[in-house]
Amino acid sequence: MLKRYLFTFTLLIAIPIFVILVVFFRVFERALIDQLSHQSLEATQQIAEGLDEEAQRIALMASALAYNSTLFAELSAYAHSTDSTASYQASRRIAEHLDTVFQYTNQVGGFFFFFTNKEMLYHRNLPLPLDEGAKQTDWYQQALHESGKTHILQTFTLHGRAAPAGLFVSCAISPGKEALRQGIEMIVVSFKSRVYSDILLPTQANALNDFLLLNAQREIILPSNVEERSNLASLDVNRLDGVTTLQTRNASYLVIASPLPYCGMKLIRMFDYASLTSKIRAYSRYARMTLFGLVALFLLYTVTFFRSMIRPLRKVIHTMNAVGKGDMDARVETDGMPELTSLCTAFNQMVEKIRRLTMQIEQKERQRAQAEIDALQFQINPHFLSNTLNAIRMMATMIRAENIQKMTAATMAILNASFRTTGAFARLDEQIEQLESYIYIMKVRFGDRFEVEFDCDEAARSCFVMKMLIQPLLENAILHGIREIEGPGRIRMAARREADRLEIIVADNGVGMSPETIAAVWKPEAHQHKGFQCIGIRNVHDRIRLYHGDAYGLNIASEPGQGVTVICVLPIMTKLAELKSV
Known part of the structure; x- marks a missing residue:
């Protein structure tokens, strides 16, 4: 049983x-990644919008600084200077003008001026990697071709060996044809952007930044370390849009892309799947370990519980077998679990009730047998008594004593009726x-002091009743009821069938009770006189209950001076098989 239970529990x-x-946990992990992807996409789009707005702001600042009439005049003078002294004086005036700009803001990193017939002129606070070779670059040629437009250079300069470091965003402006005629070809202004630095550069709080920035040619311009670039070597950046996944040789990434329309660049954010799901996987391991531990504890408890329960149950089964074999003194020890204790107590109580009921049944059988023995004690040898009465009747006939002859014949009829049938019914x-x-015999004794009326249904006459059942009731009505009154007595004997029972009524108009x-009649001491003439009401009541059960018997209704009515309630028995079952 235990093995079957353990197998069922496991399965x-x-x-x-x-x-x-x-x-x-798999579904939860997938839902978590989907939620994180959605939230990260929204956050990346907001960051991209912020970077694009920052680029527009820098472009406006660059335009405002570049298109300054004073600056243009000094630049034109420098471009047309023919000797070194004039060039030097013009450059000093340009520097003085730009110094005023640096006094008002610390965001400007430097100015670079390119001329058609002179070398590059620059004024800067911080070193930036620009020289005459910049004229051969693509961005320079594009800005020169689109004169009058501010171009954000898709290259960033990192400055600052000590924290905080910063990113410099550069803007290129070709002033236009008029400026070209004056020899001014290109103006480049570099700005230190805190927005770009905070987002795209690692900090002490976030040493491993997960943002990437791609230029218009979809080349990774940030971060600049080789390891990150090698991880993205297999990534098709041209197809990056929204949320996608990247599988490298070492790891899997969740990649989120959002464009910067003004700059023509694209912001990429990467999440390592292992770091995203590390807590979920850890929780999953803890849950599995906890589950295994709980299952092991439960199985251990189950084994202990079953063993503590099976032993008492086996004792109960052993005791039940003993009771089944007739040992009514067998009992189960009531110890152990409260539930089993209650079961054992209930079983012991049931066995005790069965023992008591068995004793009651045996006692009733003994009483019933004793009643039959008592009835036999009053039966004298029927042949001897019948022959004696017959001799008395013949002698009364010889001497012509008709009353004696009739009384003897009535007595013989009563005896013959008792002895004619076998059994108790x-x-x-x-x-x-x-x-x-x-x-007739009682009228010989008392004369015409009473009359008896019979009112019995035909259906009731065919029912079987116990012998000597009605005669004691009639005798009691005559001796104790009618004899004590002065006027004529009337006795009515009725019988009728009522549903599933037979009612026999004996009523008189005697002195009553x-x-x-009435209460004294039902006491045991009322059963004192036994004989042919006086068996007693209590004796009749006890006989009915012995044969038919407690649902049947006698009921007495009476008041002093109003007579007595005795109702005898019996079961309906009309067949021989019903008699044999009693």
Whole structure:
């Protein structure tokens, strides 16, 4: 039983819970990544918008600084200077003008001026990697071709060996044809951007930045370290848009891309799947370990529980077998679990009740047998008694004593009716014939002081009743009811079938009975006189209950001076098989 239970528990509970747990964490991990992807996409788009707005702001500042009439005049003078002294004086005036700009803001990193017939002129606070070779670059040629437009250079300069470092964003402006005629070809202004630095550069709080920036040619311009670039070697940056995944030789990444329309660049954000799901995987491991531990503890508890429960149950089964074999003194020890203790107590109580009921049944059987023995004690040898009465009747005939002859014949009729049938039951109509002979004898004794009326249904006459059942009731009505009154007495004997029972009523108009007298009838000491003439009401009541059960018996209704009514309630028995079952 225990092995079957453990197998069922493992198959139906432990394994499904483990599978559900694994599926739950997988689904939860997928939902977490989807939610993070959505949130990260929104955040990346907002950051990209901020970077694009910052680029527009820098472009406006560059335009405002570059298109300054004073600056243009000094630049034109420098471009047309023919000797070194004039060039030097012009450059000094340009420097003085630009110094005023540096006094008002610390965002400007430097100015670079390119001329058609002179070398590059620059004024800067910080060193920036620009020289005459810049004229051959693509961005320079594009800005020169689109004169009058501010171009954000898609290259960034990192400055500052000590924290905080910063990113410099450069703007290139070709002033136009008029400026070209004056020899001014290109103006480049570099700005230190805090926005770009905070987002795109690592900090002490975020040493490993996950942002990447791509130029218009979809080349990675930030970060600049070789390791990051090698991880992205297999990434098709031209197809990057929204959320996608990247599988490298070493790891898997969640990649989110958002464009910068004004700059023509694209912002990329990368998340390592391992770091995203590390906590979920750790929780999953902890949950599996916890599940295994709980299952092991539960199985251990189950084994202990079953062993503590099976032993008492085996004792109960052993005791039940002993009771089944007739040992009503067998009992189960009530110890152990409260539930089993209650079961054992209930079983012991049940066995005790069965023992008591068995004793009651045996006692009733003994009483019933004793009642039959008592009845036999009053039966004298029927042949001897019948022959003696027959001799008395013949002698009364010889001396012509008709009263003696009739009384003897009535007595013989009563005896013959009792001895004619075997068993304890007779038909009601036979009992009524016997009563008529008994009434004749009592009238010889008391004269015409009473009359008896019979009112019995035909259906009731065919029912079987116990012998000597009605005669004691009739005798009690005559001796204790009618004899004590002065006027004529009337006795009514009725019988009727009511549903599933037979009712026999014996009523008289005698002196009646008080409640105390009725209560005394049911006491055991009322059963004192036994004989042919006086068996007693209590004796009749006990016989009915012995044969038919407590649902049947006698009921007495009476008041002093109002007579007595005795109702005898019996089961309906009309067949021989019903008699044999009693």
